[in-house]
Amino acid sequence: MSKTVQRLETKESIDERTQRVLRGIIEGYITSNEPVGSRSLSKSLEMGLSPATIRNIMSDLSDMGFLMQLHTSAGRIPTDKAYRFYVDQVVVANQLTRKLQKRIQEVTQEGGMSQVEDLLISTTRLLAGLTQFVCLTSSPRVETSILRRIEFIRLSSQQILVVLVTRNGQVRNKIIATTEDLSQDFLNTVSSFLNEQFHNRSLHEIRQQILESMVEDKERYDRLLAQAVRLGKKAFELENAPEVYIEGQHNLIFSERFRNLNSARGLMDAFEHKSMIMNLLDSAVEADGIQIYIGIENELESFQDCTMVKAQYSDQNNVLGTIGVIGPTNMDYQTVIPVVDFTARILSQTITQQSSSCD
Amino acid sequence: MSKTVQRLETKESIDERTQRVLRGIIEGYITSNEPVGSRSLSKSLEMGLSPATIRNIMSDLSDMGFLMQLHTSAGRIPTDKAYRFYVDQVVVANQLTRKLQKRIQEVTQEGGMSQVEDLLISTTRLLAGLTQFVCLTSSPRVETSILRRIEFIRLSSQQILVVLVTRNGQVRNKIIATTEDLSQDFLNTVSSFLNEQFHNRSLHEIRQQILESMVEDKERYDRLLAQAVRLGKKAFELENAPEVYIEGQHNLIFSERFRNLNSARGLMDAFEHKSMIMNLLDSAVEADGIQIYIGIENELESFQDCTMVKAQYSDQNNVLGTIGVIGPTNMDYQTVIPVVDFTARILSQTITQQSSSCD
DNA sequence: TATTAGCACTATCAGCTGATGAGTGCTAAT
DNA sequence: ATTAGCACTCATCAGCTGATAGTGCTAATA
Structure with missing residues (x-):
């Protein structure tokens, strides 16, 4: 790889108990979207630890760069490094509900979408709707x-x-x-x-x-x-216009989950530069499966408050494009990851079926 | 006309001086986007009227329903009725600058847009950019x-x-x-x-x-x-999917001019219902030239904080569709109207050229 | 009689205040 | 090693302040 992608490492060994606390904080912040304090964590963890002990552990975690405070008297929130730890060590892609699987299959395999464009647009819209984030899809390069x-x-x-x-x-x-x-x-x-x-x-x-x-x-x-x-x-001499489909931009403005975003404006502006987005999506295509860029790991500055989860889709032979979502760093990784993954798979499947039907 | 479109009437006779005051308030509010008070108006009008006199006139205008106050100690702002008066009696479509005309012509007549779709999209985008409002265009009904x-x-x-x-x-x-x-x-x-x-x-x-x-x-x-x-x-058996192009939605959120809009959300949601928008645009097609719906005159509730300015475009024979903008009621009618008008004309011209070139 | 000066009134806004509360860090006791 | 206790720090909020910009009304004026 010529260009080294910045990726946070979590090699340090942290003992079991500390890990559980960290995990508790991360999950607490993911569900509540509020900084979590020692007292409430002490209760919700049910490990029989007093707030004071938790505070000591929290202090250690802060030193290690996993937590930060918005101001002295507020609880703590996870750093990008913490999310990276969470995604790498904790999250196991849990199964989607049958219902959700069905929903995705219905949309991508619905009849009458003879053309890839239509398929991509409705899939993009679906993913934006399911996650309540912004969904980006690059179409196959002509x-x-x-x-x-x-x-x-x-x-x-x-x-x-x-x-x-x-x-x-x-x-x-x-x-x-x-x-x-x-x-x-x-x-x-x-x-x-x-x-x-x-x-x-x-x-x-x-x-x-x-x-x-x-x-x-x-x-x-x-x-x-x-x-x-x-x-x-x-x-x-076809137009080299990069085709990117973007859906769910209004979530940026109206969704509560984007509340603590510095600049929705910056993101919206970035979305206008289609070719930049295209490149972003199609970078790191070598990697198979799902790719996750957390906060600072994103190359694009306006994305550095967010997490991007993306996956390639392909036909039987080649990778064709990428579909992904951009959401707050404290997104619910546990479900977003499998949703994106599954959607990309079904998309590949549908396209493969279509293109193999020629003779 | 089977469905009576509510349209504010301004038949009452108001004397010259009162009219000039009203006009002053409207234009003041259009340029400053702030309620205008008697004192500042007294200065800007240069009619040698003291603030007190102006206040009396303002009071009369309020009684007649042309002005309203957001609260006691604020200046006054025009009502929809006032804008209707302004548009009907005062505004004379002034010429566009050569520069602007050129800009519009360039975009709509730029080469490489062999297909109407492309033409419509870039024209819509252009109009959204020029006005800094939201631009809506209905494509020709297939x-x-x-x-x-x-x-x-x-x-x-x-x-x-x-x-x-x-x-x-x-x-x-x-x-x-x-x-x-x-x-x-x-x-x-x-x-x-x-x-x-x-x-x-x-x-x-x-x-x-x-x-x-x-x-x-x-x-x-x-x-x-x-x-x-x-x-x-x-x-x-073509898809009856109504094709509407919408551009400039971000202006709703980011443009200062939309500041005193009750619900950007409501508008955005309305934009999702393409077929409704389509009908809205294509209604009143009989009318030639430009159509203006001010505030309450809009059928759609979520539009009633705004003014819609629209015009039909056509080929040599038939009206094909409509292009229009949605902006705050205190938009700069003096320039928005001719911009929409001119754009629609050029659009018609371009399409006519294209379709007449078959043999 | 139409206009205006003067004045009392009102709403908003920015800035300040003190109370409250959530949360921390440290220390000494367990 | 853990925890109770306590002092401390901020952010937030309600309530108050004076300044400001506007009005409506009335009485004086040209």
Whole structure:
């Protein structure tokens, strides 16, 4: 890995009892969203420890960097380091309820969503709704998608509609202008030529190859080839617009859980920079399974008050994109993690089914 | 008109001087967003009236329902009735600056936006940005759009991609499932049949006619016709999903101008109900030019703190949709009105150009 | 008679106050 | 090693203050 991602380490050994206290504080803060004090913790822990003892332990934990106080007379809250400990050592992804599983399956596998775009949008919306956080999803990069089919449709003497279908079910339309009036018959010939030539190649490769052939045999080929290359070039010059779906932004404003967030504004502004978000989501794709970035571990400054939980989705061969949520650092990891995980799996499954149905 | 739209009337005759005071208060409140008092108004009006006199006039205006006070010791603010007076009697749509005109033209006429969807989205975003309000746009109802072209593309033995292009440049894709394996050649025959049959008919009409022919001559026709009807039926069963584009929602939260809004939440929630918004936008389409709904004049309760300014856009023949903004009632009508108006005009112009370029 | 000066009245706001309470840290006793 | 006890620290809140900006009313005035 060229770029070292900052990740908090929790190698220090803390004895059992201290761990239980820390865990108690974390879970207390997660459920109540209020700083937790020694007295209440003494009760809720039921370990027969007096508040004073708890205070001593808390003091140790503060020294170790697991806890902090907003002000002297308030209880303590966990630091990012504490959450990292919690996620690494304590949380075991517990099972989702059947009901929740069913809900997710219904949405992602609902009929009528023939196109990946629709599927992604409704899944993103679902996840935002379930978690009450903001949900971000990167769509498969058209770049690396495999061509399934390309067609040209003559709309007028100057306009041609390009329809491009990728293996994973994305459909892209583009209207291109021509100077020459090309007949539909001719366009059909061109498209079958391109389809044959570039079957099962990635759009990126195809573009590359087209550019090469334009340079190489500038003069050589016949009219068909010349037009095919010219049209192909235009057709594959797809907008590089990064497609990111963002849902649940209003939760930032209206949800109580985001209350102690410094700047909702900063986050909202960050969401406007789609390509940045895209990169963020698609980074660390090597890692399989779920990835969690807690507070300061996030590269983006405006995310450093939050935790991002994300997972890749894929078809049978390749990772296609990422789906994830951004929430407060004191989110309920115990359920958020499996929800994101499960959703990504079901999403992969649905897309795989769709793309394997071509022959 | 079956449904009477509540619209405030300002028939009462108010003498010249009183009008000037009222106007002063309205404009003062528009620029400062603060209640205006007799003292400051006395200065800014430069009519040589003492605060006391102004107070008397203000008192009269309050009685007439043009002004109100948030509390005793605050200045006065205009009522919806006052804004209605202002818009009807005072505002003369002043010219936009060249600079602004240029900006709008650039965005709407920028190349590469071959498809209406893209055009509408960026125009909506532009208007939200210019006004710093929320901008709403309804897309042309696919229902009433005129068919320009329909094509079927065989993706696999069970999947067919339908591509549907309307005269105003909307492109719709849909993947439909088939039980029978149909060759591309056959599909081409079907599509040319449909194209010929239904050239220049609205999608609504087409669907109607397909349904009729299915009932009428159930048995009669040959395989081509049968398949054509069957495929056509599926193809034109387009999602009736109302397409509304909403941009600038964050202004609701972050813009100072929305400060004295009761419930941003209510508005945001209303925006979720796309079909309601769609109807709202497309109501009163008969009216040509700009429409303005001030506060209580809005049917929707959550809009009654706001003013909506909207205008239709159209191609050479028909009204296609509506573009409008929602802002505080004390918006700067003097500039918002011409901005919306101009944008709608340019939008119409661009779409007309595009759809007239087919032959 | 229309206008205005003067004055009493009222609501908001910022700043201050002291009481309250939750929570800590330390120390000495267990 | 644990805990009870106590002094201490802040944040919060209600209540009070004076300053400010506005009004409505009345009586004087041009």
